Amino acid sequence: MLAELVGGAVADADARAAELPLDAVIAAAADAPPALDALRALAPADRVKVIAEVKRASPSRGRLADIPDPAALASLYEAGGASAISVLTEQRRFLGSLDDLRAVRAAVGIPVLRKDFIAQPYQVYEARAAGADIVLLIVAALDQPTLESLHALTLSLGMTALVETHSADEVARAVDAGAALIGVNARNLDTFELDRDLFGTLADRIPTGVIRVAESAVLGPDDVAHYRASGADVVLVGEALVTSDPTARLAEFLSV
Numbered sequence: 001m002l003a004e005l006v007g008g009a010v011a012d013a014d015a016r017a018a019e020l021p022l023d024a025v026i027a028a029a030a031d032a033p034p035a036l037d038a039l040r041a042l043a044p045a046d047r048v049k050v051i052a053e054v055k056r057a058s059p060s061r062g063r064l065a066d067i068p069d070p071a072a073l074a075s076l077y078e079a080g081g082a083s084a085i086s087v088l089t090e091q092r093r094f095l096g097s098l099d100d101l102r103a104v105r106a107a108v109g110i111p112v113l114r115k116d117f118i119a120q121p122y123q124v125y126e127a128r129a130a131g132a133d134i135v136l137l138i139v140a141a142l143d144q145p146t147l148e149s150l151h152a153l154t155l156s157l158g159m160t161a162l163v164e165t166h167s168a169d170e171v172a173r174a175v176d177a178g179a180a181l182i183g184v185n186a187r188n189l190d191t192f193e194l195d196r197d198l199f200g201t202l203a204d205r206i207p208t209g210v211i212r213v214a215e216s217a218v219l220g221p222d223d224v225a226h227y228r229a230s231g232a233d234v235v236l237v238g239e240a241l242v243t244s245d246p247t248a249r250l251a252e253f254l255s256v
C-alpha cells in the first residue's frame with residue numbers, strides 16, 4: 001500500500017508540474033513568507049503537545065468527516081491549544097489538497113505540516129510555496145540518499161522535516177539523516193495494523209535533543225497518557241479529533 005500511495009502522489013505531482021514547472025515553484029517558494037520555527041513550537045515541555053490533523057478520509061478507515069472548511073477546523077484546533085496543524089494534502093485516498101494547506105496557513109499562526117507521500121524535490125518546494133513550515137518524510141518510502149537530500153532541501157528552505165519511522169532500523173536512518181523531529185507511527189503503512197506499544201519500544205533510540213512524536217492511534221486520553229509515559233513530547237492525532245467535538249477532545253488530551 002505504501003508504494004501505491006507514493007506512486008500516486010508522485011504521479012499527481014508530475015501532473016501539477018506539467019502545469020506549473022519546477023522553476024516556477026522554486027520561485028514561489030522563495031517568495032513565500034518565512035517558515036515558522038516548528039522546533040520551537042514543538043519543543044519538549046511540562047505537558048504533552050498536540051499536532052492536530054485535518055483528515056477527511058484514509059485508506060484504513062474510509063471516509064471520516066466532511067470538513068467543508070479546513071481553515072475553520074484548524075482555527076478551532078489552534079484555539080483549543082494545538083501546537084501545530086497537520087494537513088493531509090494527498091488527494092486520492094485522503095481527499096486532501098494543497099488548497100486545504102493554503103487555507104489553513106492563512107487561518108492560523110502556528111506551524112503547519114504538509115502530510116503527504118513526498119519523494120521528489122518538487123513536492124518540497126510546493127509545500128513551502130503553499131506556506132508549509134513542516135514536511136513529512138517517511139523513511140520507509142525513501143532510500144537513504146533520497147531521504148538525506150530531501151531533508152537537506154527542507155532545511156535549506158527554512159522548514160523542518162518530521163521524519164517518520166516504524167522500526168529500529170528506520171529510527172537509525174532518521175538519526176543518520178540528521179532529523180531533529182522524529183515520529184514513530186503506530187500504523188504500519190502497508191498492513192494498517194496499529195501498535196500503540198511501538199513508540200515505547202523505539203523511544204530510547206531517539207537521541208536526547210531530538211523531539212519525539214508519537215503518531216496515530218490516539219482515540220482517548222488514556223492513549224495520550226500511554227504515549228507520554230513512554231517518552232513522547234508530542235502526539236499527532238487525526239481521527240479522534242475529526243470524528244468528535246475537537247475542542248472538547250483537545251482539552252482532554254492536553255490535560256493528560
Ligand SMILES: O=C(O)c1ccccc1NCC(=O)[C@H](O)[C@H](O)COP(=O)(O)O
Binds near residue numbers: 005055215217238
Ligand atoms: O490513516 C491511514 O489509514 C493511513 C494509511 C496509510 C498511510 C498513512 C495513513 N495515515 C496517515 C497518518 O499517519 C495519520 O493520518 C496520522 O498519524 C493520524 O492518525 P490517526 O490519529 O490514527 O487518525
